[in-house]
Amino acid sequence: MRHRIGFLVALLVCLLCYEGRGLPAQSDKSIDWKYVFTIRRVKHYYDPASVSRSKGIGSVRVKQVYEPTDSSDWDNSVRGITENRRRAGYDVKGYESYDHSVSVFEFDCSELKIRTPEFVDYDSKDHVLGKMVIADPSWLVASAPAGTEYLMPLFSIACGIKPDQINKCAKPTENCTSEECKTKKAVVVGQSYTVPGLKLQLLDKNTGEPVVARSVRIAYMWQWLTEPGQGDYVLAWNSDSYLTNCITNKDGVVEVAEFTVEPRGWSLVKAANEQPRFEYIVVNYEMPSHDILQKCYLSRFIHKEELDRCNEEGNCTIVLKNSCK
Numbered sequence: 001m002r003h004r005i006g007f008l009v010a011l012l013v014c015l016l017c018y019e020g021r022g023l024p025a026q027s028d029k030s031i032d033w034k035y036v037f038t039i040r041r042v043k044h045y046y047d048p049a050s051v052s053r054s055k056g057i058g059s060v061r062v063k064q065v066y067e068p069t070d071s072s073d074w075d076n077s078v079r080g081i082t083e084n085r086r087r088a089g090y091d092v093k094g095y096e097s098y099d100h101s102v103s104v105f106e107f108d109c110s111e112l113k114i115r116t117p118e119f120v121d122y123d124s125k126d127h128v129l130g131k132m133v134i135a136d137p138s139w140l141v142a143s144a145p146a147g148t149e150y151l152m153p154l155f156s157i158a159c160g161i162k163p164d165q166i167n168k169c170a171k172p173t174e175n176c177t178s179e180e181c182k183t184k185k186a187v188v189v190g191q192s193y194t195v196p197g198l199k200l201q202l203l204d205k206n207t208g209e210p211v212v213a214r215s216v217r218i219a220y221m222w223q224w225l226t227e228p229g230q231g232d233y234v235l236a237w238n239s240d241s242y243l244t245n246c247i248t249n250k251d252g253v254v255e256v257a258e259f260t261v262e263p264r265g266w267s268l269v270k271a272a273n274e275q276p277r278f279e280y281i282v283v284n285y286e287m288p289s290h291d292i293l294q295k296c297y298l299s300r301f302i303h304k305e306e307l308d309r310c311n312e313e314g315n316c317t318i319v320l321k322n323s324c325k
Contacts, residue, residue, distance in 0.1 A: 031047045031049070031050075032047070032048065032049070033046070033047060034047075034048055036062075036154065036157070037153055041067045042065065042066050044063070045063040045065070046060050047062075047063070051157060053109070053158070053159065056108065057106055057107065058106070058109050058158030058159035059104060060104075060105050060154060060158040061105075062103050062105050062154065063102050064100060064101045065099075078095065078096065081095065082095045082096075085130065092130075093129075094123060095130070097123040098121060098122075098123060099123050101119060102119075102120045102122065104118040105154055107151075107154070108139060109158075109161070110215075111215040111245070114140055114155075115137035115138060115140065117137050118132070119131065152213055164249075166247050167247060167248055167253055167255055168254075168255050168257075169218065169244045169246035169254060169255065169257070170244050170245070172220055172242035172259055174241075174242055175219070175240070175242060177239065177240055178266070180238075181240045186264035186266055187265065187268055188224070188264065188266075188267075188268060188275065188276060189262060189263070189264050189276065190263040190264070190265070190276035191275065191278075192260050192262050192263070193260070193263075193278035194260045195259050195260070195261060195281060195307055196307060196310050196311050196316045197316060198218075198256040198310075198316045198318065199255055199316065199317045199318070200216065200253065200255075200320060201252050201317070201320065202216070202254075202287070202322075203252060203319060203320070204287070204323055205321050208321075210250065210252025210253075211248060211285075211287060211288065212248055212252060213247060213248060214247065214286040215246075215285070215286045216246055216283065217283075217284045217285075218256060218281055219241040219242070219284070220241055220243075220259065220261050221241045221281065221282060222239070222240060222261055222277060223238065223239050223277055224237065224240070224264065224266065224267065225237055225274045225275075225276070240264075242259070244256065261278045263278050264276050278304065279303070279304065280301050280302060281302045282300070282302075283299065284298075285297065285300070287322060287323060288323075288324065296324035298324070
């Protein structure tokens with residue numbers, strides 16, 4: 001099944017694969033499959049009862065049924081699947097009666113990443129032909145445009161996020177990097193700063209096309225004085241932040257709500273009478289790469305002065321046009 005093989009080959013990267021009795025094979029006929037989409041003539045259905053979420057990981061069982069153009073196309077596809085298994089050293093008994101496959105898809109709900117720990121092949125009578133369980137599957141990222149066609153709806157289902165909410169960044173949470181921030185109560189508070197709502201768009205510099213279904217992480221950075229440093233002239237600062245993340249939509253856009261940063265400090269150093277202060281935000285964003293296993297992240301600093309101009313103009317739309325290719 002050449003189309004199916006092409007669809008799954010990128011997902012079969014693992015440290016250890018084996019065929020056997022991993023997760024229990026559930027009877028296909030006992031499942032109320034719901035249609036999701038078709039890509040490359042492969043229809044995809046999901047099992048609503050299989051959806052589960054734990055520790056930021058969403059899981060869903062997916063049925064894949066190939067729709068051939070004619071009997072010759074189907075025969076070629078079955079031969080392809082059989083040959084693929086034979087080369088990998090797996091049993092091919094009964095594969096002349098191959099009908100469809102069922103896979104378990106797991107998603108990292110904080111980023112659009114996927115791994116597939118289980119694949120099961122069935123014949124037309126719902127008998128299990130073969131199973132492949134991946135003991136330690138690698139996380140892979142979506143590869144636009146084809147990848148996002150199937151990952152976005154399944155991501156929404158598995159993670160319980162509405163499709164039109166995927167690009168809305170969550171409320172930022174504190175991200176302590178200093179030991180003082182992690183373990184002690186702040187002893188000084190600086191002037192708060194309200195970062196305006198932002199609309200960020202990712203575009204591919206080479207094509208001008210939106211960069212779809214990519215992770216964007218935003219850090220709201222503040223600094224606090226730890227000690228005077230060398231003498232009274234060189235000040236030593238430490239940084240802590242708030243973090244949020246979201247995923248670009250079909251237009252390559254993420255939306256960030258207004259957020260007020262409360263800079264705090266854990267030292268009463270009085271050199272130069274410096275108080276904790278908000279400095280800038282850092283946008284770390286993912287761009288497509290040549291290699292599906294190789295991530296490419298870029299950064300854009302947005303300083304307080306630029307944010308002040310946004311506030312004055314009443315519009316904070318920033319286009320990030322770049323490329324890793």
